[in-house]
Amino acid sequence: MGRQVLLFVWLLGLGSVTGQVSYSVSEEMSKGSLVGNIAQDLGLDVKRLQSGKARIHTGDSAEYIELSKERGLLLIKERIDREALCGQKTPCALHFQIALENPIEIFQVTVEITDINDNAPVFQKPERNFEISESAVIGSKFMLEKATDSDIGLNGLQRYTLNPSDNFILKLRSQTDGSKKVEMILQKPLDREKHEHISLVLTAEDGGEPQMSGTMQIHITVLDANDNAPVFNKPVYKASITENSLKGTLITTVSASDADKGVNGEVTYVIGDSMDADSKLFLITEDGRLILNGPVDYEKAKTYEIDIEAVDRGGLSDSSKVIIDIGDINDNSPVINMISSSNSVREDLIANTVIAVMSVNDPDSEENGKTHCDINNNLPFTITSASSNFYRIVSEGELDRERSSQYNITVTCSDEGVPSLSSSVTLTLQISDVNDNAPVFERSSYEAYIVENNTPGLSIFTVKAGDADWNQNARVSYILEDSSVNGVPVSSYVSVSADSGVIHAVRSLDYEQIKDFKFCVKAQDGGSPPLSSNVSVKVKIQDQNDNPPQVLYPVQTGGSLVAEIVPRSADVSYLVTKVVAVDVDSGQNAWLSYKLQKATDRALFEVGLQNGEIRTIRQVTDKDAVKQRLTVIVEDNGQPSRSATVIVNVAVADSFPEVLSEFTDFTHDKEYNDNMTFYLVLALAVVSFLFITCLVVIVSVKIYRWRQARFYHSNLPVIPYYPPRYSDTLGTGTLQHVYNYDTCRTTDSRKSDFKFSGPGTQNILIMDPSGTGTMQRIQSEKSILDEPDSPLEVRILSL
Numbered sequence: 001m002g003r004q005v006l007l008f009v010w011l012l013g014l015g016s017v018t019g020q021v022s023y024s025v026s027e028e029m030s031k032g033s034l035v036g037n038i039a040q041d042l043g044l045d046v047k048r049l050q051s052g053k054a055r056i057h058t059g060d061s062a063e064y065i066e067l068s069k070e071r072g073l074l075l076i077k078e079r080i081d082r083e084a085l086c087g088q089k090t091p092c093a094l095h096f097q098i099a100l101e102n103p104i105e106i107f108q109v110t111v112e113i114t115d116i117n118d119n120a121p122v123f124q125k126p127e128r129n130f131e132i133s134e135s136a137v138i139g140s141k142f143m144l145e146k147a148t149d150s151d152i153g154l155n156g157l158q159r160y161t162l163n164p165s166d167n168f169i170l171k172l173r174s175q176t177d178g179s180k181k182v183e184m185i186l187q188k189p190l191d192r193e194k195h196e197h198i199s200l201v202l203t204a205e206d207g208g209e210p211q212m213s214g215t216m217q218i219h220i221t222v223l224d225a226n227d228n229a230p231v232f233n234k235p236v237y238k239a240s241i242t243e244n245s246l247k248g249t250l251i252t253t254v255s256a257s258d259a260d261k262g263v264n265g266e267v268t269y270v271i272g273d274s275m276d277a278d279s280k281l282f283l284i285t286e287d288g289r290l291i292l293n294g295p296v297d298y299e300k301a302k303t304y305e306i307d308i309e310a311v312d313r314g315g316l317s318d319s320s321k322v323i324i325d326i327g328d329i330n331d332n333s334p335v336i337n338m339i340s341s342s343n344s345v346r347e348d349l350i351a352n353t354v355i356a357v358m359s360v361n362d363p364d365s366e367e368n369g370k371t372h373c374d375i376n377n378n379l380p381f382t383i384t385s386a387s388s389n390f391y392r393i394v395s396e397g398e399l400d401r402e403r404s405s406q407y408n409i410t411v412t413c414s415d416e417g418v419p420s421l422s423s424s425v426t427l428t429l430q431i432s433d434v435n436d437n438a439p440v441f442e443r444s445s446y447e448a449y450i451v452e453n454n455t456p457g458l459s460i461f462t463v464k465a466g467d468a469d470w471n472q473n474a475r476v477s478y479i480l481e482d483s484s485v486n487g488v489p490v491s492s493y494v495s496v497s498a499d500s501g502v503i504h505a506v507r508s509l510d511y512e513q514i515k516d517f518k519f520c521v522k523a524q525d526g527g528s529p530p531l532s533s534n535v536s537v538k539v540k541i542q543d544q545n546d547n548p549p550q551v552l553y554p555v556q557t558g559g560s561l562v563a564e565i566v567p568r569s570a571d572v573s574y575l576v577t578k579v580v581a582v583d584v585d586s587g588q589n590a591w592l593s594y595k596l597q598k599a600t601d602r603a604l605f606e607v608g609l610q611n612g613e614i615r616t617i618r619q620v621t622d623k624d625a626v627k628q629r630l631t632v633i634v635e636d637n638g639q640p641s642r643s644a645t646v647i648v649n650v651a652v653a654d655s656f657p658e659v660l661s662e663f664t665d666f667t668h669d670k671e672y673n674d675n676m677t678f679y680l681v682l683a684l685a686v687v688s689f690l691f692i693t694c695l696v697v698i699v700s701v702k703i704y705r706w707r708q709a710r711f712y713h714s715n716l717p718v719i720p721y722y723p724p725r726y727s728d729t730l731g732t733g734t735l736q737h738v739y740n741y742d743t744c745r746t747t748d749s750r751k752s753d754f755k756f757s758g759p760g761t762q763n764i765l766i767m768d769p770s771g772t773g774t775m776q777r778i779q780s781e782k783s784i785l786d787e788p789d790s791p792l793e794v795r796i797l798s799l
């Protein structure tokens with residue numbers, strides 16, 4: 001460091017102050033550095049300094065300078081800092097005196113201290129923080145701290161620089177006190193979103209040589225301004241929920257971002273109030289969760305559009321939209337509406353008749369809304385789909401009220417959802433009756449039995465017919481069909497009660513006259529037209545044991561005496577004769593047995609129980625009486641049994657005269673024979689008379705017809721006429737003709753039951769019920785048909 005010495009020497013007069021010197025030294029000189037050669041400058045000898053005990057007098061101030069008496073120099077005693085000594089005062093000088101004694105001399109010394117650039121500009125604080133809103137306007141000023149530099153002049157603070165200078169520039173403004181204000185001025189807007197922190201360096205420089213500088217860090221925190229609106233991350237949100245979702249179901253989460261910071265970036269969400277009623281269905285939380293708040297029904301609304309807004313605290317907002325599709329679930333059963341239906345149809349309904357038409361609706365969508373309908377099985381109806389959602393029930397098969405008079409047609413419609421929902425309706429269809437069933441008799445034919453000799457009006461039995469139809473169509477009446485039995489209208493035998501079907505005998509029947517007869521009963525219903533059916537009824541007359549056996553042989557005569565002759569030489573078991581009897585009854589009632597009731601000698605004869613043969617049971621001896629009289633009883637097997645007795649006269653003799661002599665004295669028979677003779681004669685007379693009368697009538701009729709035929713030239717067939725060959729008398733005295741051929745029929749009902757047996761039959765017995773106690777007997781040796789001309793023997797027996 002150069003030493004500048006300014007030497008001012010004032011030669012002072014002799015007195016107290018004799019001289020004055022000035023020096024100039026720079027500050028910060030090291031100790032011992034030369035300030036000036038004071039001895040020389042004062043023109044004093046060194047010895048004088050020593051002798052004069054030269055010393056420096058500073059008063060109170062510190063001694064920075066010392067005096068070297070030996071060398072006569074002023075030296076730096078202590079390091080001098082100009083800034084400490086004078087601050088910013090200029091010039092800066094040390095003033096002291098050098099005092100000598102012997103004589104006293106005082107010298108003024110001034111040492112000016114000159115500045116060196118030993119101080120850099122200094123900021124009070126190494127850094128400074130600013131918080132500046134990004135919304136700060138251009139030109140905004142921010143006061144900076146000044147730097148200080150203790151040095152003065154050029155060594156003092158000269159200028160400031162700010163780096164980087166993108167957003168800010170520096171402006172120095174002089175102040176009245178000469179100092180300068182340092183300001184930082186915003187020249188370009190801040191954007192927190194780009195640079196939130198900015199660091200600047202303020203440098204203060206002095207003008208010393210070498211130049212020194214000081215710096216300060218400036219930290220700028222760009223404060224956020226609400227300069228960004230929230231922005232939804234999607235323009236439209238789509239979401240879907242199924243209908244009937246529970247309240248509180250999260251539908252979707254929306255999100256908006258806000259580039260701002262802090263509260264300016266805090267976004268809350270609200271539902272726009274565009275929707276009125278629907279807006280209550282949804283709510284959105286502040287954090288953007290859209291939540292279902294009420295019932296949603298696909299059938300009411302399939303989509304919802306909700307306007308949502310995102311709002312930051314600064315009130316900036318964005319809007320978006322949420323489109324919510326409501327998914328259908330199968331929550332609706334099909335609804336069946338019966339449009340038209342019949343309650344009742346006739347059973348003769350033709351197939352394919354529409355019974356009912358209905359519509360079916362299911363408000364659900366897709367499969368959930370597709371319906372199909374069925375009816376219960378096994379019905380003669382089908383359900384067909386007329387067009388979409390329309391169904392009709394059509395009759396399919398034939399209906400039959402008698403099988404089923406009522407149908408419950410249950411229509412079940414199901415949708416195709418999973419699980420499927422269904423609903424059903426039941427249609428009750430009555431089938432009305434048509435007269436399509438004839439009455440049906442309980443049996444295909446009837447056979448009834450009636451015991452002969454019934455009382456007229458007796459109910460024989462009941463025919464019954466059912467009719468499957470209903471009501472009037474099923475009301476059965478019974479009608480006796482016209483027919484004739486043996487030429488007599490059947491109505492004279494039986495009658496049918498129209499209501500009850502009870503068959504009554506009209507008359508008393510005689511088995512011996514008619515054994516059975518057939519007729520038809522018609523059952524007719526009350527339909528229109530009526531239907532009917534017939535049944536044949538066979539009435540069998542059952543025999544009663546009302547006829548006793550009739551003995552045909554031996555013939556019981558009144559007067560004449562007939563006897564069987566047994567030779568005395570006859571062997572044991574000699575067939576004497578055979579009692580022949582018949583019984584007009586039948587079966588058991590005609591099963592005859594023969595017993596010996598009385599006999600002259602019981603030990604001699606026996607009667608075959610079955611065949612009526614009278615045989616000897618021992619050798620005839622001479623002792624046996626010629627005249628043997630046997631009483632044979634013929635019994636039938638009826639209950640009770642009836643019987644007849646016959647007396648058989650047997651003559652045990654070898655010659656006819658012997659027999660005669662024996663039999664003439666049958667005195668006890670005389671009276672009987674007389675009676676017989678009388679009746680016989682009477683009968684013969686009557687018969688002869690009737691015969692002649694009859695002959696006359698027949699001849700007259702014949703002649704009349706012949707004349708008629710001639711008169712009209714008629715070729716009518718001539719009824720053959722057979723003259724009577726024999727005749728019977730009846731108890732009533734009427735003369736009867738019996739013609740000997742099988743087709744014998746007369747208009748007389750009493751004769752209509754005559755019947756001739758086939759060839760080989762020996763005996764035919766004819767019983768006339770009106771002739772009580774009278775019997776007609778026709779006896780022929782051969783078949784009547786074989787030999788129509790052969791005479792018949794007719795006898796009349798009175799019982």
Ligand SMILES: *[C@@H]1O[C@H](CO)[C@@H](O)[C@H](O)[C@H]1NC(C)=O
Pocket residue numbers: 406407408428
């Ligand atoms: C039809 O339904 C009615 C009422 O439920 C019932 O009384 C009737 O017996 C049913 N008919 C048939 C044929 O099932």
